[in-house]
Amino acid sequence: MQISVRRIDKTAILELTGSIDLSSSPAVRKILLNELRESRTPRVILKLLLFGLTPVVREVLQLSRLLKIFEIYENEQQALSA
Helix, strand or coil, X not given: CEEEEEEECCEEEEXXXXXXXXXXXXXXXXXXXXXXXXXXXXXXXXXXXXXXXXXXXXXXXXXXXXXXXXXXXXXXXXXXXX
């Protein structure tokens, strides 16, 4: 799994490529905690948005009923506007 971080205004965007599972979740946690420490914000709201899903991924999320859990957008611009 690859993780990159970039910023747009005051929003930190973590781009994850690959699978998040038990073996890769510690890396995600480490980067997320590092971003929270660097921002020095007393209040943090974590919002998970998905965008740019392939038809196969969208179908898997629909079949597993996870579409109800995540906010899903067609592209990054729509996700940032949410």
